[in-house]
């Protein structure tokens with residue numbers, strides 16, 4: 187018998203249910219489901235689960251199909267993944283947290299076969315400022331050669 191006055195408890199953790207981002211569940215279930223920033227970076231690098239987001243990190247697919255990883259909001263594109271798989275990384279620091287997000291991203295790139303993340307010598311990773319990245323977005327560039335020709 188279901189009594190609406192009974193406080194629901196999680197069968198797995200025996201904790202009271204609360205309203206969370208993931209619906210009505212217990213805090214332990216919430217923590218198990220909590221998506222980590224590093225997962226978002228992995229998703230970005232691997233073009234998967236693009237709808238997942240954390241409080242401060244989210245991915246958007248641009249109309250021309252390139253991917254953008256935003257940190258905190260649209261004012262700070264942390265990284266762009268072009269159609270030729272080139273990764274553009276923002277050289278500007280916005281806060282300590284942004285720096286941590288960048289660390290998450292660099293680790294995800296390293297785990298997925300990208301080279302020279304730190305040294306900026308790689309063919310597959312290029313470093314740009316926030317304003318340069320926004321210009322690249324505005325102009326709708328889709329690959330490395332379009333950017334090279336534009337002299338951004």
Ligand SMILES: [Zn+2]
Pocket residue numbers: 196197198199200201211212213214215216
């Ligand atoms: Zn639970």
